[in-house]
Amino acid sequence: MESSTFVLFGATGDLAKRKIYPALYNLFLDGQISGPLSVIGLGRREVSNEAFRKQILQSLQTFSRQPAVDSPQLQVFLEAFEYSVLDVGNTEDYFKLLEHVKRREQLFNIPENRMFYLSVGPEFFKEIAANIHSSGLGSTKGWKRLIIEKPFGTDLKSARELNDSLNAVFTEEEIFRIDHFLGKPMVQNLEVLKYSNPVLRALWKNRYIANVQITASETVGVEERAGYYDKAGALRDMFQNHMLQLLMMMAMQLPKGSTPEEIRGKKRYVMEHLIPISKDEVNKHVVRGQYAEGEMKGNSVAGYLNEPGINQSSQNETFIAARLFIDDPLWNEVPFYVRTGKRMKEKSTRIVIEFKEPFNDSNNLNKGNDVPNLLIIEIGPNEAITLQLNTKDQLQKGKLEPVLATYEAGTSDVPEAYENLIFDALRGDATFFAHWREVELSWQWVTPIQEAMEEGLMPLHTYASGSYGPDAAMELLGEDRWWFDE
Numbered sequence: 001m002e003s004s005t006f007v008l009f010g011a012t013g014d015l016a017k018r019k020i021y022p023a024l025y026n027l028f029l030d031g032q033i034s035g036p037l038s039v040i041g042l043g044r045r046e047v048s049n050e051a052f053r054k055q056i057l058q059s060l061q062t063f064s065r066q067p068a069v070d071s072p073q074l075q076v077f078l079e080a081f082e083y084s085v086l087d088v089g090n091t092e093d094y095f096k097l098l099e100h101v102k103r104r105e106q107l108f109n110i111p112e113n114r115m116f117y118l119s120v121g122p123e124f125f126k127e128i129a130a131n132i133h134s135s136g137l138g139s140t141k142g143w144k145r146l147i148i149e150k151p152f153g154t155d156l157k158s159a160r161e162l163n164d165s166l167n168a169v170f171t172e173e174e175i176f177r178i179d180h181f182l183g184k185p186m187v188q189n190l191e192v193l194k195y196s197n198p199v200l201r202a203l204w205k206n207r208y209i210a211n212v213q214i215t216a217s218e219t220v221g222v223e224e225r226a227g228y229y230d231k232a233g234a235l236r237d238m239f240q241n242h243m244l245q246l247l248m249m250m251a252m253q254l255p256k257g258s259t260p261e262e263i264r265g266k267k268r269y270v271m272e273h274l275i276p277i278s279k280d281e282v283n284k285h286v287v288r289g290q291y292a293e294g295e296m297k298g299n300s301v302a303g304y305l306n307e308p309g310i311n312q313s314s315q316n317e318t319f320i321a322a323r324l325f326i327d328d329p330l331w332n333e334v335p336f337y338v339r340t341g342k343r344m345k346e347k348s349t350r351i352v353i354e355f356k357e358p359f360n361d362s363n364n365l366n367k368g369n370d371v372p373n374l375l376i377i378e379i380g381p382n383e384a385i386t387l388q389l390n391t392k393d394q395l396q397k398g399k400l401e402p403v404l405a406t407y408e409a410g411t412s413d414v415p416e417a418y419e420n421l422i423f424d425a426l427r428g429d430a431t432f433f434a435h436w437r438e439v440e441l442s443w444q445w446v447t448p449i450q451e452a453m454e455e456g457l458m459p460l461h462t463y464a465s466g467s468y469g470p471d472a473a474m475e476l477l478g479e480d481r482w483w484f485d486e
């Protein structure tokens with residue numbers, strides 16, 4: 001990995017403090033950043049370098065997985081940061097930034113490799129990219145790359161427009177679209193789990209898999225994000241990006257040792273073969289809901305409509321569940337049940353694979369016992385892999401009982417999503433970033449749902465805070481059931 005200058009737009013923001021500084025610090029401590037680290041933080045307010053470094057120190061002390069104790073290393077890390085004022089719309093500021101970047105490149109003998117990280121609101125993305133171009137910041141002898149946060153558009157049309165304007169300055173290979181779910185260690189582990197375990201590989205087909213369930217449930221409500229969330233809803237905020245990315249990662253089939261390009265090609269294949277839902281079929285396959293008041297851990301909490309900043313007649317969804325099918329010989333007729341919501345009973349991101357009873361065997365010991373084999377992949381907050389098997393319960397006259405064989409991964413030593421992603425972007429590996437085609441196909445897939453919502457064709461079910469979502473989401477599964485809703 002060659003050294004580079006890290007140019008951070010939105011350096012005084014929440015994401016920078018909670019995720020980006022701790023990630024850079026941990027990479028630095030682990031010796032993963034080659035050459036001198038040089039970061040230029042940008043924000044609208046005037047902040048001295050000293051005050052900026054104090055903010056970073058505070059962020060490390062609050063959020064870093066490795067302690068930020070006073071040490072020569074910590075000092076070297078903090079001194080790598082300088083601050084510049086930059087108003088996104090002020091072209092002069094970009095010329096000043098270019099001078100700043102060049103000064104530091106010369107001072108530390110850093111080649112003209114520039115990483116531009118846009119940790120600012122999406123309304124600024126186009127303008128920043130255009131100014132990077134017109135100021136000459138993007139004309140480098142080395143590489144230039146762009147890391148961009150979600151949301152990438154609000155629908156298919158706006159996403160295409162945004163992509164066109166970014167492509168005027170950066171090529172697809174230079175754009176690293178963050179979907180932080182792809183940085184999570186257990187998501188990155190999915191592929192290895194499949195191809196390095198012949199036991200699983202052998203069963204990874206519709207003959208043996210009954211259904212796949214992907215859940216990302218949150219316990220929090222809308223919090224301080226009313227302005228954004230009341231327009232976005234669960235479909236745009238979670239489903240179009242994180243949930244469909246999890247589905248792609250789960251469903252793709254890869255030979256061992258695939259290249260990043262092959263991996264992304266397989267993900268695109270999944271999206272290209274995801275059977276579209278037409279607007280008039282949406283209600284058969286998709287359920288949306290909004291949380292009402294309820295109880296969370298013994299405390300009563302307000303319903304969505306009574307949250308600060310939310311319009312009392314809001315029809316926005318805080319929950320969405322869908323049944324999807326993939327048109328591929330491997331997955332034919334295997335439903336993928338996907339759901340996500342706020343104010344649900346537990347905080348959990350999890351994939352459950354329910355296996356079938358494929359053998360029509362009259363001697364089958366398992367006959368009459370309704371407990372299928374399950375593979376449960378816990379992605380967060382805990383990371384674990386569990387296999388549910390049936391065994392004989394000797395105390396119950398040999399009756400079958402399900403047991404769980406669990407491997408618990410994840411300790412405080414495991415790098416966090418942002419560490420993995422920033423490290424990959426710095427070395428130019430785009431495997432765990434969303435390719436434009438994936439984003440475009442995802443928007444395309446959700447368009448009929450967006451339209452059905454806008455045209456008032458979809459009922460909005462309510463669900464009690466602290467529950468697992470509306471009853472309609474249970475009914476969506478027909479004879480199947482969501483596992484672990486207890």
Ligand code: NAD
Pocket residue numbers: 009010011012013014015016042043044045086087088089118119120121122149150151
């Ligand atoms: P934030 O509001 O806390 O910070 C925004 C930053 O942008 C600040 O540093 C501010 O100085 C800067 N800024 C605002 N207007 C500016 C202007 N005119 N010129 C220059 N700088 C300006 O936002 P955040 O929570 O840090 O989020 C940043 C981005 O990351 C957003 O795109 C958000 O959607 C995305 N995101 C955030 C999170 C999160 O957990 N916070 C998660 C996922 C995605």
